[in-house]
Amino acid sequence: MAGRAWPELAKRLFFEGAAVVILGVPAGTEFGIDYSAWDVGPRFRGVKMIPPGVHFVHCSAAAGGGRGGGPRTGFFLSLRRRELRVLRWSPRDERVDLTPAAPEEGEAMRAKLPELDPFLGPYPYETVRKWVSLSSFISESVVQELQPESGQICAFAEVLPVLAGKHSKDRAEQNLPPYDSECKSYAEGMARLPAMRPRAGTEIRFTELPTQTYPDGATPAEITRHSMDLSYALEKVIGERYRSRPRDVLAELQFAFICFLIGNVYDAFEHWKRLLNILCRSEDAIGRYQDLYTNLISVLYHQLNEIPADFFVDIVSQDNFLTSTLQVFFSCVCNAAIDRTLRKKAEKFKAHLTKKFKWDFEAEPEDCAPVVVELPEGVQVD
Numbered sequence: 001m002a003g004r005a006w007p008e009l010a011k012r013l014f015f016e017g018a019a020v021v022i023l024g025v026p027a028g029t030e031f032g033i034d035y036s037a038w039d040v041g042p043r044f045r046g047v048k049m050i051p052p053g054v055h056f057v058h059c060s061a062a063a064g065g066g067r068g069g070g071p072r073t074g075f076f077l078s079l080r081r082r083e084l085r086v087l088r089w090s091p092r093d094e095r096v097d098l099t100p101a102a103p104e105e106g107e108a109m110r111a112k113l114p115e116l117d118p119f120l121g122p123y124p125y126e127t128v129r130k131w132v133s134l135s136s137f138i139s140e141s142v143v144q145e146l147q148p149e150s151g152q153i154c155a156f157a158e159v160l161p162v163l164a165g166k167h168s169k170d171r172a173e174q175n176l177p178p179y180d181s182e183c184k185s186y187a188e189g190m191a192r193l194p195a196m197r198p199r200a201g202t203e204i205r206f207t208e209l210p211t212q213t214y215p216d217g218a219t220p221a222e223i224t225r226h227s228m229d230l231s232y233a234l235e236k237v238i239g240e241r242y243r244s245r246p247r248d249v250l251a252e253l254q255f256a257f258i259c260f261l262i263g264n265v266y267d268a269f270e271h272w273k274r275l276l277n278i279l280c281r282s283e284d285a286i287g288r289y290q291d292l293y294t295n296l297i298s299v300l301y302h303q304l305n306e307i308p309a310d311f312f313v314d315i316v317s318q319d320n321f322l323t324s325t326l327q328v329f330f331s332c333v334c335n336a337a338i339d340r341t342l343r344k345k346a347e348k349f350k351a352h353l354t355k356k357f358k359w360d361f362e363a364e365p366e367d368c369a370p371v372v373v374e375l376p377e378g379v380q381v382d
Helices: 005-016 103-111 113-119 125-135 140-146 168-173 186-192 220-228 231-241 248-261 266-280 283-288 290-305 311-316 318-333 340-357
Strands: 018-023 030-033 036-039 046-050 053-062 068-079 084-090 095-097 120-122 159-161 196-198
Touching: 018 068, 046 113, 053 095, 053 125, 068 095, 068 140, 084 103, 103 113, 113 120, 125 248, 125 290, 140 248, 220 231, 231 248, 231 266, 231 283, 248 266, 248 290, 266 290, 266 318, 283 290, 283 318, 290 340, 318 340
Parallel strands: 018 084, 046 120
Antiparallel strands: 018 046, 030 036, 030 053, 053 068, 084 095, 159 196
C-alpha cells in the first residue's frame, strides 16, 4: 500500500470503522484479529478502526509463564460501518464469551467510547489487503452456514466418548482391555482409547463431500470416467448447498484455509485438500463454470503465497498431493474448449508456482498410471 494511502485509510477508519470491545482479557493473552496477533497488556479493552466486513478474531489463553500459549480459539464476526460489538472474556472457558451484550449495555458503552479510546488497539491496516485477499468470497451468510453452532472454532476439537467407559464392565463390553493392563506399543495404546465423537454444536459445518464419485447404477465404463473426472462429485457439492451461487464453493475453500492457517484447525486443512482435489479434477465442470475457475486461480495464488515454501515439504507434499492435483488441473485447462482468458491465467499461475516452489508440472503425473477401480457389488464386466 502506498505511503500516502496509509494515513488516509487510518483517518477514514477512525470515523467509519467498527469497534470490538472485549472486557476482562487477562494480561499475557495472545489476542489477534485476522492476520495479526499480540500479547496484550493490562490496559487492553479491544480493537477499534476495524474495516466493515467479515473478520476472524482469535486468542490463546496465557500459559504459566504469563504469555499466550494455550490452544487457539477463534470466531468469525461480520461487522458493519461504525458498529460497536461488546463481548467479555470467560475465565472458566479461557476464551471470549460470544453471548451478546444487552442493548442498554451496548448504548452505555458507546457513550463511554471516548474514555475507552486509549485502551483500544487500532486495527493493523497495513495487513488489510492480505486479509481481504484471503477472505474475498466469505460473506456473512456463508459464515452463518459454516461456523459451528457454538460460534467457537477451536484448534483442538471438543470430544466425548461415544459410549460410557467409566467402569471396567463398560470397557469389557467394548472389548477394551483394563486401564492397568500392560501396553506394548503406541499403536496398541491408541487402539485402547474409546471411540470419540465431537461435542454437539462444536463441529465446523463443512459441506459433506461425496465418497462415491459416480451415480448409483453406473456401468463399469461410467465408474471409470467419473473416477477420473470428478465433475459429478462437484455437481453434488454445488447442489447440496450452492446451487444458486456456485462461487460460494470458493468461500468454503477460503473458510477452511483460514481455520487452518490462522485457527490451527488441522481438520480444516484436510477438508481444504479434499475440496481442492474435487475442484481441480473436474474437467467437464471447468467448461461449465469458467468464472468460478478463473477466481479459483486467484484464491489459490493468495493462499499459497501465505505459506512458507518449506511447509510443503512437511505437510502439503505428502503423497505429492498439491503438485499432482494442480498438474491435473493445468492439463484440463489447456483444453481448446476452455476460454482463452482462463487458459492464459492458468499458464501464468503455473509459471509462478514453478518459479516460487520449484515444482515440476511437466513430468508425467502418477494419475496416468493404470487405475484399478473397485466395482459395486453385483456389477459385472462383460
